[in-house]
Amino acid sequence: MALISINGVSRVFDDPKRKTGVIALDDINLEVQRNDFLCLLGPSGCGKSTLLNMIAGFDLPSAGTVSVGGQVIGRPGADRGVVFQQANLMPWLPVWENVAFHLKMSGAGKATRREKSQKFIDMVGLTGFENYFPSELSGGMNQRVGIARALLMNPEVILMDEPFGALDEQTRMDMHGELIRIWRESKSTIVFVTHGIDESLALGTHVAVMTARPGRIRELMPIDLARPRDPTSPAFNDYKRHILSLLRPENVIAPV
Numbered sequence: 167m168a169l170i171s172i173n174g175v176s177r178v179f180d181d182p183k184r185k186t187g188v189i190a191l192d193d194i195n196l197e198v199q200r201n202d203f204l205c206l207l208g209p210s211g212c213g214k215s216t217l218l219n220m221i222a223g224f225d226l227p228s229a230g231t232v233s234v235g236g237q238v239i240g241r242p243g244a245d246r247g248v249v250f251q252q253a254n255l256m257p258w259l260p261v262w263e264n265v266a267f268h269l270k271m272s273g274a275g276k277a278t279r280r281e282k283s284q285k286f287i288d289m290v291g292l293t294g295f296e297n298y299f300p301s302e303l304s305g306g307m308n309q310r311v312g313i314a315r316a317l318l319m320n321p322e323v324i325l326m327d328e329p330f331g332a333l334d335e336q337t338r339m340d341m342h343g344e345l346i347r348i349w350r351e352s353k354s355t356i357v358f359v360t361h362g363i364d365e366s367l368a369l370g371t372h373v374a375v376m377t378a379r380p381g382r383i384r385e386l387m388p389i390d391l392a393r394p395r396d397p398t399s400p401a402f403n404d405y406k407r408h409i410l411s412l413l414r415p416e417n418v419i420a421p422v
């Protein structure tokens with residue numbers, strides 16, 4: 167059985183100003199297996215975040231269902247960890263307290279929080295920075311704290327909404343390598359929103375290409391590329407050309 171099942175999901179937002187509705191998602195059907203790394207790829211406004219928010223339980227479909235582990239999602243839960251574009255850390259708390267934030271909310275004592283956070287601080291490569299504050303860290307390091315915070319709850323699924331969108335190119339590429347290592351070590355299942363074709367091909371075991379207005383899945387493709395992935399390889403560029411043809415069907419690039 168798939169870990170995540172999205173069945174006939176549509177989402178219509180009211181637009182009271184224009185007295186009409188915006189069809190953000192139209193009849194989405196997708197399955198994500200345990201340990202998949204699915205990238206949701208598409209142009210701005212195609213409904214990627216809306217779909218991710220429904221898996222997270224922040225929003226509900228207008229029609230259809232989203233299930234995780236066989237349970238229909240109706241609200242957020244500890245089985246789903248979320249990482250946003252901004253790490254949303256508490257600036258007044260050191261790294262280890264930010265990582266253990268959800269444990270504090272559930273009433274765990276300081277010694278337990280400190281101990282449990284260490285494994286994940288080590289996993290994201292922040293050993294030695296436990297007592298630093300977010301303002302003392304780079305953007306990439308702050309995102310690592312956000313990832314460690316999501317991992318600590320041992321979620322079934324990690325949901326990431328353009329988590330590296332605000333990082334420079336070099337840091338983003340470094341973070342791709344780190345995330346793949348973390349994904350393998352933690353044996354997690356990841357759904358990752360991006361509008362970057364290269365990013366989706368660097369990361370995904372699968373890429374779901376979406377089209378805009380109304381948002382639909384144009385194609386779900388398994389990515390059969392060895393890791394570490396080489397963005398200059400012919401196979402990588404074959405995938406890229408195919409994705410471009412899906413995103414811009416009127417503008418197909420001839421093979422070279």
Ligand SMILES: Nc1ncnc2c1ncn2[C@@H]1O[C@H](COP(=O)(O)OP(=O)(O)OP(=O)(O)O)[C@@H](O)[C@H]1O
Pocket residue numbers: 179180188189190208209210211212213214215216217361
């Ligand atoms: N709360 C809302 N109320 C009304 N319309 C909304 C709301 N949230 C999203 N939309 C609309 O739904 C569509 C999809 O938005 P969404 O943010 O999911 O797209 P996206 O693919 O994640 O875009 P981006 O890459 O720019 O973040 C857009 O047309 C957007 O304007």
